[in-house]
Amino acid sequence: MTLVPVTYKGGIYQHDIIVDLIEDLGGYIVQKHIIAAEVVLQCFVPKDDIELIRTLAKPLFGEVTDSPLVGTEIAIVSMSLEIHHLPHPSCDIAEYVRRIGAKSNMVGLARGPGKRIAGLNDEERDVINEHDIAVYLMGNFETCIEYKMPTLRRGIEVPIILCGGPGEAALRRITDPPFDGYVGNVGRFMRRTKETEQLDKMDEIIAVITRVVEKKRDDIAKDPLSVSPARLMDLIREKVPDILDVTSPTPLTVQMRGLRVKLPYDRYAAPLRTIEIEDGIKIGDVAEVVPSRMRDYILVKILPFSETNMVI
Amino acid sequence: MAAMEYFEVECPEQLGGEYYRQITNDVLLDHNLLKVIEKLHVYIDPKVPVFVAVGTLRKITTTVRVRDFANVNPLEGKITLVISDETYLAPMLKLFWERFGKDHVEQPDRFTIMLYDVRTDPKEIEDLVVADPSESLFRDLIYAFRCIAPEGFRLRKETFAKDKFSFVASENTLAEDIDALVAAKFALTGEKP
Numbered sequence: 422m423t424l425v426p427v428t429y430k431g432g433i434y435q436h437d438i439i440v441d442l443i444e445d446l447g448g449y450i451v452q453k454h455i456i457a458a459e460v461v462l463q464c465f466v467p468k469d470d471i472e473l474i475r476t477l478a479k480p481l482f483g484e485v486t487d488s489p490l491v492g493t494e495i496a497i498v499s500m501s502l503e504i505h506h507l508p509h510p511s512c513d514i515a516e517y518v519r520r521i522g523a524k525s526n527m528v529g530l531a532r533g534p535g536k537r538i539a540g541l542n543d544e545e546r547d548v549i550n551e552h553d554i555a556v557y558l559m560g561n562f563e564t565c566i567e568y569k570m571p572t573l574r575r576g577i578e579v580p581i582i583l584c585g586g587p588g589e590a591a592l593r594r595i596t597d598p599p600f601d602g603y604v605g606n607v608g609r610f611m612r613r614t615k616e617t618e619q620l621d622k623m624d625e626i627i628a629v630i631t632r633v634v635e636k637k638r639d640d641i642a643k644d645p646l647s648v649s650p651a652r653l654m655d656l657i658r659e660k661v662p663d664i665l666d667v668t669s670p671t672p673l674t675v676q677m678r679g680l681r682v683k684l685p686y687d688r689y690a691a692p693l694r695t696i697e698i699e700d701g702i703k704i705g706d707v708a709e710v711v712p713s714r715m716r717d718y719i720l721v722k723i724l725p726f727s728e729t730n731m732v733i
Numbered sequence: 734m735a736a737m738e739y740f741e742v743e744c745p746e747q748l749g750g751e752y753y754r755q756i757t758n759d760v761l762l763d764h765n766l767l768k769v770i771e772k773l774h775v776y777i778d779p780k781v782p783v784f785v786a787v788g789t790l791r792k793i794t795t796t797v798r799v800r801d802f803a804n805v806n807p808l809e810g811k812i813t814l815v816i817s818d819e820t821y822l823a824p825m826l827k828l829f830w831e832r833f834g835k836d837h838v839e840q841p842d843r844f845t846i847m848l849y850d851v852r853t854d855p856k857e858i859e860d861l862v863v864a865d866p867s868e869s870l871f872r873d874l875i876y877a878f879r880c881i882a883p884e885g886f887r888l889r890k891e892t893f894a895k896d897k898f899s900f901v902a903s904e905n906t907l908a909e910d911i912d913a914l915v916a917a918k919f920a921l922t923g924e925k926p
Binding site: 564 | 746748749752753755756759760779780782880884885886887904905
């Protein structure tokens, strides 16, 4: 059964029918937002059953759309959290990515700006590495990007998408080894992205992110994970009721290769490892439960089939 | 809004220069400073790196009075003020409270203020000075240029006088002959520092 990421949008009236249906079909709801009288569900559903959901959603005026970024956590790396980069363009891009289903976190570097003085510390490096992909938002000058990029990418293991003021060709020329994705002509600017031209640029960023995510999905498919992250999410939500009291918008954040559990590591890591998934197989058997560099959260890294020799 | 008489952005990287022209324009527009600046020359060299902005200022002697943004209508013992622009509403209310007391000032909605039992002549109220934009002018200008300059450029040297200003920023120690560069940029605008 292949699960595909989709977004369901519809009225609040009788939306539990859709929720039940997705769960009965073996799908998972990753995020659920209720905004006034509207419900937005970001979920994984079996590929063959999308039509069935569409048919049942029709009388409720619900619509199902593909959203390839559901179930990914993306780091939007801004050179700093100063007025120079916020709210445009950093927030604009982080928000745009969020709209199509990704969970985006903004990472503001302590010493990101400048040319010679730019740097990346170990905490920032580890936090970025905890994400699925990182989107670097650079400034407008080729010289500066060329000079500081080797420092800023040191130790980063996740795919990086580079956005900067110079054109795409120039960005490719000044970076070696090449990055996973490039978006040119989007550097620092001080105005809201609302005109068609600027929104097209946003769509271009999304297209590049989607391409990189798809490539990463293909890589994962070659050596599949022992258990699907969405399934673990459902299981933890069921077995650890304390997660329901966490006020964070996504207490369980699904990633491509694992998930982030927003509970203190000290108290919850040991019980988490002993949760049984199926036939005596515990979470600790198929995943590494490690402390996250983000606050005192827990990071669950699911091991691939080649290491555990099982897929459940 | 009056446009600038002279506005140039000079940069060895052509595309970067264009972006900075846009940023400068946006920031000055956002901070309402376009009408204050007469000439502006911005020079950025990311190789050095250095950011220079020089220019001249227009004289703005106008103070903002009540009549500039409100209609004062006296009627049967009360005076009604209908406001067209909210920018200076807060300082005006503060002024009224101090002068007439809170009991005599009422604001039924965003664009209306009523003054009860006030004996002052309506003409006098119209002439009350609410704000003087030139008071915070230099502070606003410095803030705006800090926004425009690349963020890493934290070593600054700025001179703001009555009618001329220069703003230099870099991430390295500024060169000793930086004044010569400033003078050269001033010369491009047809002025002397």
